[in-house]
Amino acid sequence: MARLKKTEKVFIVRSLAQFMTPTEVVKDIKEKFNIDVSPQQVETYDPTKVAGADLSQEFVDLFNDARQKYIAQPIYNIEGANDIVQLKILSDLLIKKKNNTRDAIKLSDQIQKIIKGFYEKKIEITGKNGEPLISISDDELDKRIKDAEAKAKQK
Numbered sequence: 001m002a003r004l005k006k007t008e009k010v011f012i013v014r015s016l017a018q019f020m021t022p023t024e025v026v027k028d029i030k031e032k033f034n035i036d037v038s039p040q041q042v043e044t045y046d047p048t049k050v051a052g053a054d055l056s057q058e059f060v061d062l063f064n065d066a067r068q069k070y071i072a073q074p075i076y077n078i079e080g081a082n083d084i085v086q087l088k089i090l091s092d093l094l095i096k097k098k099n100n101t102r103d104a105i106k107l108s109d110q111i112q113k114i115i116k117g118f119y120e121k122k123i124e125i126t127g128k129n130g131e132p133l134i135s136i137s138d139d140e141l142d143k144r145i146k147d148a149e150a151k152a153k154q155k
Contacts, residue, residue, distance in 0.1 A: 002037050009045060012037075013059050016046045017066035019085075083114055090114070 004012070008029065015025045022039035029035050029042075046052040047060045055063075073084065090111050097103040113119060127133045136144075 002035050002041070004035070004037070008033055008035065009059065010062065012042055012045045013063050014066045016042070017063045018070045022046075086114055087111060 011032070012025055012029065015028060016022070020028070022042040025042045026037055026039055029037050040051065043049050043051040045055060045059060045063075047055045047063050090107055094104060094107040094111070097107060125133065
């Protein structure tokens, strides 16, 4: 089992928090830090797994914080529908298929469509009779509420 520095441990915890599998993390650690670790060793840094039950509180907090930030991104939270996940998968495929021109062009086109919002449903919200929505201040809203309450009491 490889002895890991704190930066490598933090990298593993954040990667696992972003729903990467231990095998994917092993590959990334090898590429970025040139360290050989086993999937079992990586799994000890996941507090949601039995192997990670003894993980220090510092790393548990880091994991939970990283996962919340990952999930709270302003995109869909379903992994397959999440734009970031789709872009990551397409990017990985593009690297693998870079020698296949036809597939590379299709993949880069797909990436551009996702980035530019080609697949997003666009809804225009308007006010009464197609007019713009009105915006009022809090004071104006309070005044309207008081007026409505006063009218209701008079009846």
